[in-house]
Amino acid sequence: xxxxxxxxxxxxxxxxxxxxxxAGRINRVLSWYIATIATGICFVISLLLLxxxxxxxxxxxxxxxxxxxxxxxxxxDYLSIFVVIIVTFIAFMVSIYSRKSIELEIDEGKAPVxxxxxxxxxxxxxxxxxxxxIFNLYVFLEITSIAGYALIAIGKKRQALMASFKYVVMGTIxxxxxxxxxxxxxxxxxxxxxxxxxxxxxxxxxxxxxxxAFALFAVGVSLKIALFPLHTxxxxxxxxxxxxxxxxxxxxxxxxxxxxxxxxxxTIFGVSFITFGDINLAHIxxxxxxxxxxxxxxxxxxxxxxxxxxxxxxxxxxxYVVLGISLLSVTGLIGSMVHLLNHALMKGGLxxxxxxxxxxxxxxxxxxxxxxxxxxxxxxxxxxxxxxxxIGVPLTVGFVSKWYxxxxxxxxxxxxxxxxILVSSLLTAVYFWRVIDNIYFKTGExxxxxxxxxxxxxxxxxxxxxxxxxxxxTVSVLCIVFGILAYAPVALAEKAAVILLR
Amino acid sequence: xxxxxxxxxxxxxxxxxxxxxxxAVMAKENLIKKVIGLNIFQTAVFLFYISLSKxxxxxxxxxxxxxxxxxxxxxxxxxxxxxxxxxxxxxxALAIILLIYKAYGTIEEDQILEMNKHND
Numbered sequence: 001x002x003x004x005x006x007x008x009x010x011x012x013x014x015x016x017x018x019x020x021x022x023a024g025r026i027n028r029v030l031s032w033y034i035a036t037i038a039t040g041i042c043f044v045i046s047l048l049l050l051x052x053x054x055x056x057x058x059x060x061x062x063x064x065x066x067x068x069x070x071x072x073x074x075x076x077d078y079l080s081i082f083v084v085i086i087v088t089f090i091a092f093m094v095s096i097y098s099r100k101s102i103e104l105e106i107d108e109g110k111a112p113v114x115x116x117x118x119x120x121x122x123x124x125x126x127x128x129x130x131x132x133x134i135f136n137l138y139v140f141l142e143i144t145s146i147a148g149y150a151l152i153a154i155g156k157k158r159q160a161l162m163a164s165f166k167y168v169v170m171g172t173i174x175x176x177x178x179x180x181x182x183x184x185x186x187x188x189x190x191x192x193x194x195x196x197x198x199x200x201x202x203x204x205x206x207x208x209x210x211x212x213a214f215a216l217f218a219v220g221v222s223l224k225i226a227l228f229p230l231h232t233x234x235x236x237x238x239x240x241x242x243x244x245x246x247x248x249x250x251x252x253x254x255x256x257x258x259x260x261x262x263x264x265x266x267t268i269f270g271v272s273f274i275t276f277g278d279i280n281l282a283h284i285x286x287x288x289x290x291x292x293x294x295x296x297x298x299x300x301x302x303x304x305x306x307x308x309x310x311x312x313x314x315x316x317x318x319x320y321v322v323l324g325i326s327l328l329s330v331t332g333l334i335g336s337m338v339h340l341l342n343h344a345l346m347k348g349g350l351x352x353x354x355x356x357x358x359x360x361x362x363x364x365x366x367x368x369x370x371x372x373x374x375x376x377x378x379x380x381x382x383x384x385x386x387x388x389x390x391i392g393v394p395l396t397v398g399f400v401s402k403w404y405x406x407x408x409x410x411x412x413x414x415x416x417x418x419x420x421i422l423v424s425s426l427l428t429a430v431y432f433w434r435v436i437d438n439i440y441f442k443t444g445e446x447x448x449x450x451x452x453x454x455x456x457x458x459x460x461x462x463x464x465x466x467x468x469x470x471x472x473x474t475v476s477v478l479c480i481v482f483g484i485l486a487y488a489p490v491a492l493a494e495k496a497a498v499i500l501l502r
Numbered sequence: 503x504x505x506x507x508x509x510x511x512x513x514x515x516x517x518x519x520x521x522x523x524x525x526a527v528m529a530k531e532n533l534i535k536k537v538i539g540l541n542i543f544q545t546a547v548f549l550f551y552i553s554l555s556k557x558x559x560x561x562x563x564x565x566x567x568x569x570x571x572x573x574x575x576x577x578x579x580x581x582x583x584x585x586x587x588x589x590x591x592x593x594x595a596l597a598i599i600l601l602i603y604k605a606y607g608t609i610e611e612d613q614i615l616e617m618n619k620h621n622d
Contacts, residue, residue, distance in 0.1 A: 135580055142587045149594050158605035159618055161598055168595045169527055172540055179584060180547050187554050
């Protein structure tokens with residue numbers, strides 16, 4: 001049983017996704033139970049795997065007992081397990097949360113379908129992270145994406161449909177580029193196994209075909225992770241999807257995309273390839289990541305819809321992740337990996353709070369947050385923690401990753417990156433302050449209508465239901481826990497980074 | 503030069519098809535035409551894979567007695583999978599277009615974006 005844990009990570013959600021529509025016909029709540037139990041089991045499996053990985057270094061699982069490179073190999077190393085835990089944890093939390101949230105935000109009767117597609121989405125993400133076969137990675141990438149298109153389109157607003165269609169078009173173009181890149185690598189090496197590609201590619205570094213493959217991967221993955229000029233599908237997709245979906249996608253999908261980027265850059269091509277030619281290929285990513293950090297923050301400042309604001313801020317945060325990757329140093333990579341966890345916690349938490357606000361008040365624009373500090377104190381406390389983390393206040397997770405990224409930029413002598421990080425943090429403070437200001441320092445609009453003169457009456461406390469509050473608060477508390485006990489994720493990230501940059 | 507064009511014509515067709523599809527995806531306003539473009543774009547990549555699996559004088563990779571030259575079956579199998587992926591994407595895209603038509607009464611992108619602008 002223990003031996004088969006890596007594949008169970010995929011089998012459990014996949015089979016549950018098939019059972020759910022049937023179970024949903026019997027009783028609609030049953031589908032929620034199955035989804036939550038399935039994601040819960042995945043989380044437990046990932047913890048067990050973490051234990052094994054810490055003991056043994058890496059796990060190799062031969063699918064169907066076929067020896068790689070003939071068969072498909074699943075590899076779980078420090079990097080994979082790091083991302084697996086993020087994804088399974090968020091998936092579990094969002095699953096608990098969606099019980100109430102989904103009731104309101106999608107059409108009644110669609111709930112079983114939603115949970116089935118949601119589990120397919122998680123299946124794909126798990127597959128991407130554990131597979132050691134590059135074509136298998138493409139297939140799982142498409143499973144995730146197709147499920148993602150459906151999850152966005154399930155939103156009630158009609159704009160969700162157009163947002164989803166745009167994502168279909170751009171996501172498919174990105175995936176096709178990746179497919180073509182895989183074709184070029186196969187053409188040159190005759191293998192699809194990542195470990196074997198790592199060994200065979202160094203002799204082929206000088207060929208144009210390998211360079212072309214790199215370019216195709218770079219564009220394809222950048223589309224998937226929404227790196228700045230290719231980010232246009234993201235804001236509307238996050239804004240019009242149901243809140244639970246926004247939270248799950250913001251916290252997992254782009255993280256796994258970043259995982260793919262790290263895998264392709266460091267495991268398959270290797271650092272020596274990136275610095276092999278006349279120009280350092282990582283500088284291309286560096287250039288775009290700096291633009292992404294600044295543009296994402298600037299665009300976020302001008303938004304009036306809170307979900308769009310968070311979405312644009314995600315574009316900026318992806319910039320941070322790519323920035324750390326493109327520095328090609330251990331510290332930078334630690335910063336990137338820790339930021340994957342941190343951003344998953346803070347952005348996941350923020351979207352969960354927004355979902356709670358939508359559940360209670362139905363509004364998503366920033367003005368609608370007026371006076372919520374009294375009405376929904378626990379949710380708003382969670383929001384404040386998330387916002388502080390996003391800004392990068394010490395003792396929160398946001399500070400840890402920004403610290404590592406700043407130190408990494410100094411280590412490689414790029415001091416001019418510090419003002420970039422600083423300006424972006426200030427802009428983050430600006431756009432979150434607008435919301436915090438509304439929450440705590442302005443009163444709700446309906447108040448003057450009561451005519452009690454000077455507003456002495458108590459605002460009734462009316463917070464979100466416990467099903468929503470528990471996951472939201474858990475995620476927010478972790479924002480602080482990992483801000484203080486940062487050594488745990490950092491130690492794991494360091495082990496991964498050292499191996500990747502070898 | 504002529505020889506490259508004549509002997510590697512399948513790769514040239516792949517490039518032309520891929521760019522045709524890409525153009526259609528970007529330039530067409532009609533959503534169905536975009537999906538058609540997307541399909542051409544993906545199919546071009548399939549052609550690339552099948553081209554690189556071809557061995558001169560090779561036959562289908564079927565087990566027959568005696569030494570035979572056969573094409574590399576792996577890219578063909580990969581493309582079988584990729585075709586399934588492509589069909590699923592097309593199905594999802596068409597389903598979304600259907601819903602868009604129900605919600606907006608049109609499938610022209612410019613008109614839909616215009617309507618969205620008025621809504622905001």
